[in-house]
Amino acid sequence: MRDWLPFEWIAASRFLREGRLQTVSIIVGVSIGVAVIIFMSAALAGQQANIVRRVLSSQPHIVLLPPPEAARPLRGDVAEAAIVQKPLQRMRSIDQWQKIVEELRMLGPVAAVAPLASGPAFAVRGEASRSVNLQGIEPPSYFRIVPLAEKIVAGTTRLGAQDVVIGTDLGTDLGVTVGDKLNLRVASGRGATLTVSGVVDLGSKFVNQRTAFVALPTAQALLGLPGGVSAIDVTVRDIYAAEDVAQAIRAGTGVEADSWIKTNAQLFLAINAQMVANTAIRFFVGLAVAFGIAAVLIVSVVQKSKEIGILRAMGASRGQILRVFLLQGAALGLAGSLTGCALGAAAILLWQRLMLNPDGTPLFPLELDPRLFAAATLLATLTGLVAAFVPALRGSRMDPVVAIRG
């Protein structure tokens, strides 16, 4: 019995020590619950991050496009047309794109901005040709959105006025590799012969067959957009806030802004469903932990009814008795969560070591996120406290005469 410990702590710790088997059982139960929550959360978050990373590492979070052209029939004195034909959507530049780019770079949620001149073209090599999506980029800003350097399989990402970087399958289809010449032509007849400076794997055969990156001025010249851009790519710091940021950009600039959430609606729904499932698992495991603690403490209150009566006869207040049992709940939650955190961490480390891809990399990365451990510890301790409330209240309200009589 230490001098600095208050009565409630002394009594709570002794009661827990006295019911050693019960205490150990419930700590094991809480530990398993916390370990499951930690491992499941890390696994689901890792898997989710992996999917999102794979999908979003080769595309921007938001794409800004010029507003669609709309027919504007004359009104007033002139008779209204009976039929209004929808205008063709020509390739146009985003009006005042430099100003928009500068404004976007000032926005807090925005991580990177890159202007693009992109459009359809043909890659021609001898008798063979393939339709491609020609992407004219400013390498420094675009690489912050799509890190092409990480995807390079041959050559470099150098993009001078005469260079082109192509997808792996396009190179295979046309039989070109680094250093070879490739002719790019657009529908208007303009064309240029460029040197393949690099070959990249963008993670999808379809995309690899149809992608060619050139310098922005080269694309502007080919696509007939002198000094203009057809799109602005944006990445945001919080990928799940992309749609909100897109809406704010749309409202502020008047240009079309499509977020990845909108353009990959099915993927987002799947991720959302996974997050809901994760929350549900955490909730039910937490509930099981809470009921476990409450059950043990209810039994403890019944077992300790005589002691409660004696302490009340000695002058212990209802508040003191309440605190003795609340502390037991919190202590069980804390002890269980600490061992649970250790178990969860061990499981994560074991997973990283054992579950590997054929190339030796982890199946998907699991992070030992200190915030997850802190949250699990806090949550389990609070759960213990809340679960202890009913038994503690029951103990504190016991009639001492009845309690002593047992």
Add this chain to the structure above:
Amino acid sequence: MAEPVLRLAAIRKSYNPGTPTEVEVLHGVDLELHAREFCALMGPSGSGKSTLLNIMGLLDHPTSGRLFLNAAEATGLDDRALTRLRGRGIGFVFQYHHLIPAFSAHENVLMPMLVDRGRPDARMRARADELLSSVGLARWRDNPANKLSGGQQQRVAVARALAMDPPLLLADEPTGNLDTKSAQGVFDLLREASRSRGTTVLFVTHNHALAAQCDRVIELVDGRIIKNGTGR
């Protein structure tokens, strides 16, 4: 004459009051206990002794009547005030010692002081040691309470009841489960506490030999005091 330590005036106690199953177990009990008095409370089982003791100990409420502790009225006080009065003014010794098994003998004696002051300190420890020595259990200081013999446990209970130096000590058949020698030992401890510390003791017993050694014997039958006189 000095104010009594405890005064009961027309105390009545009914169970299930206002219902068809109402039973009145105390029928207007008047009683005074004075400083340093050592009284025996006798009576057959079911006569209301324990109920009366619980009311005196502020563990139970009377249905009607008034209770004064050191001239201050205790009837009508809320639970918090009664708890404080009970902790500082009344010591209890129960028939089944009721020590807390999770604690040692020394810690059990320390407990009322710990409950009152919140944290243990050297003075409290010294007092617990002194009390344990006075009941002859200094050697068993660190033994868990449930590892002591019945007589030893009851001695610890006496030491615990005296921890706060209460003016009133209520002992509910403390010798009921002890052999004659141990019973006399516990009785002598209580007697000595009354003499040396000036504690007023009310001692519930069925043992006429022990009652005869008390200053006063109060006999309760069917919820009424039928005898209130000297024990000898």
